[in-house]
Amino acid sequence: MDELNLFEGMKYGMKKRTLKSIDLFAGIGGIRLGFENAFGEGIETVFVSEWDKYAQKTYSENFKDDFSIAGDITQIDAKDIPDFDICLAGFPCQAFSLAGARKGFDDDYKGMCRGTLFLDVARICEEHKPKVIFCENVKGLVIHDKGRTFKIITKTFEDLGYKVFYKVLNSKDYGVPQNRERIYIVAFRNDIHSDNFTFPEPTDTNKVLSDIIEEQEVSVKYYLSTVYLDTLRKHKARHAAKGNGFGYEIRDLHGIAGAIVCGGMGRERNLIIDNRLTNFVPVTKIKGEVNREGIRKMTPREWARLQGFPDNYKLALADVHLYKQFGNSVTVPVITAIAKQIKLILDQNATKIQ
Template sequence: MNQFKAIDLFAGIGGIRLGFDKAFGKNIKTVFVSEWDEYAQKTYKANFKDDFQIAGDITKIDVSDIPKFDICLAGFPCQAFSLAGKRMGFEDNYKGLCRGTLFQDVARICEYHKPRVIFCENVKGLTIHDKGRTFKIICKTFEDLGYKVFSEILNSKNFGVPQNRERIYIVAFRNDIAPLEFIFPEYTDTTQRLCDIIEKQPVPAKYYLSDVYLNTLRKHKARHMAKGNGFGYEIREWNSIAGAVVCGGMGRERNLLIDKRQTNLIPTTHIKGEINKEGVRKMTPREWARLQGFPDTFKLPLADVHLYKQLGNSVTVNVIEAIAEKIREVLIK
């Protein structure tokens, strides 16, 4: 089988690429990577050894400077369409860049190079943003470029990770090779629970909440409950699944655990009060990585604050791999 060339746009730490690498094996080669966040670049470089430099701001890249490729991987930024954000979509302005319109750079690049396949991942909220008009614009754009578009909302909890995470996946095949239909995978493994990804050894004391902070979380939740809101911290049972780890690394308090294996509760970081005696802790970055389907061989070289953000912004590798296997079946036909 021929080796397919791929580009990785808005690459993050490489979750989409990793899923495709696992599905295609030696039959895929990444020839171009773009990611503007310097910390994400560091994690990416620690895990992928390429003979080219990672490109920065995609809006400043000339399409002719990108090598020819067959597969476009594009997890364009989700914040503009997220249910957790302001959902401004194509109007969303961030640090001088319009995140919603970064999709248009995907279209610009693919219009020039005409790859065989375009693969995109985004938040579920993309499908309902602006009463569905935003999603229709995206699909129509690909169709106008000469592609047949397929899409599906899939939940990570059905693909071998204990995380309730719904995302929209878009697969666009160039018309001359497009199948009559493309069937997304429904599931691969629904059995995983948090106990399957929790660290085998006691985790350091720094992951345990202080009694002062835990009390603050309880008061915050009580205030929202009194208003009829569902906001607030949440402690997950070991035999349950996690809520979505989210963009920006927020929501750590929505996936707390009770873990009394650590007996040394002397603080190693500056905290108010003492470490709580109830065993309440947040999950570690490695546990978040497992929730996203990253293997333990995947290097996490940066400080926790960066890793939580990067993993929350990333994709579930298992879901990507399952879809990529279906794409591979079409391409080899």
Template sequence: MSDIFKSIDLFAGIGGIRLGFERAFQQNLRTVFTSEWDEYAQKTYRLNFNDNYEIAGDITEINESDIPDFDICLAGFPCQAFSLAGKRMGFEDDYKGICRGTLFLDVVRICEFHNPKVIFCENVKGLLNHDRGRTLKVIVKSFEQIGYKVFYQVLNSKDFGVPQNRERIYIVAFRNDIDCETFQFPTGTNKTTCIRDILEDAPISSKYYLSDTYMKTLIAHKERHKSKGHGFGYEIRDLDGQAGAIVCGGMGRERNLIIDHREHSMVPVTHIKGEINKDDIRKMTPREWARLQGFPDSYKLEIADTHLYKQFGNSVTIPVIEAIANNIKEILQ
């Protein structure tokens, strides 16, 4: 029987990183602590995980000694600008001198105290070049200073069986006493999935079909930006192609519109201006967004759509996490 590894889930969102690790480690992983400050994300998390502890809120207010011991730290920390505080001695400074006041520091603080076997982080691809690459250097250096060997790589979700073009950076740090020379990031082997594969069964509620008035607004908005040489605006995706990266704010949904000619009601169920468009243009549903991130259909979605779109836009692609977690598991075993 393999060891049981204990994990903590920081900046947990709706538990996507945890789900990927649970798929890889199966019965051999037990989550002992979760921190997430957003109350709606907490609601979705509680619905889907049956934990015998309360979700902790703001990580900056949690004392590291109050966290149970753990072997694996999971952290999808937000990428904040790093204040290069201190004496500007470059990266020879200790981590407390170079990245004060950022949430990343809480990951380092907690891991320095508990000394887990592995630290796993996910972040936006922009972290690679943020502040001309210095931000990533600070992160790597900070983990090295508390006794870890660090690996990182950008991977694209579309290579891992979901039809979403989403590049993210993944950081894996092994404690120095663990032989991790053979660790490698996975290469995606399933690149053939398309949007058509993740559509919900028809009929889709008419509330997801855009009104003709709103379509006119989107077209005008796109034309305005086009005349200024910007590529902003709505986008209709090919059902046999891939979605763009789903994001939580602004044009997130409008960048991933589809044309769905299957039968649906033309009677609005929400208050709209004008009538439902005749071209069958619609937003993807929250369940379709969940599938774009590789969440199983058993994952419960019970809060308002607005929050669900935000949560999936902020979340991670589970099959990518699972593939990396499998390679981490091999090293640990």
């Protein structure tokens, strides 16, 4: 056995142990994908929870597990979840979003308090005491209710025996052309020496939209009709007259996209000009004609690339679901960069922790 392999063998007791993770509020698996990129075969997902049936379908298309995806996490006993080392949790952000009502812990929706779903993360982690808890949320979480909401969240993890780190990072600094600020929370169990943990520095700030657009001509269905385009222009003009900045936006292919979101004006705020269309015959029912200015929405594959998903990630559902899913998802390269920093700490502590 050479020196390097001998050292690795001593470090991990002759066999490096595979870390087990759970994926809560899993969406379409963006956080899991980022951690798998960073840890490789050193991580294994043992439990997944996601209540949206369409997200479940996309997840199942792309991750072949030998267990079923669990539904509503509030109905699952923590004792029924297998033991794990890392908790991945992109808990729902609606209650904390700057764009929403910002009711926080009082935000009741369909009988569930979205603002308190993070408490299910705490409930499960209290039972299993994993080495690491990783969470992602909207930037507005930090300032919600004058910072009290975030203080409760961090104190909850501290009371469970964790040291908490957090930082707002922007996706545009990590290899994707999207201006998307999110807060990332990393909590290490107190018996893990984590004082030297740092969030990653920017890895690639040079990507632009031309780097991620489809290589071939896209379907005419993504091109706006003349009537719809006229409606968008009038809507924007009305708001402009009131001094508001609402409305559609055409992005420069040499620039970056605004944050993609799950619905509303998400697509219309990130229009592009693509003059490669050769067949202007509509394939869906539209009012007017297909515009001749080359103005179109980005495709679901382009949204996937804006979030850093690889091109072999399968997009099996209808566009309406895919736009929602990628708008709700995470930026994979940001997750990967953070996960690598987490791995450094765990590797440094490998001989000390169980």
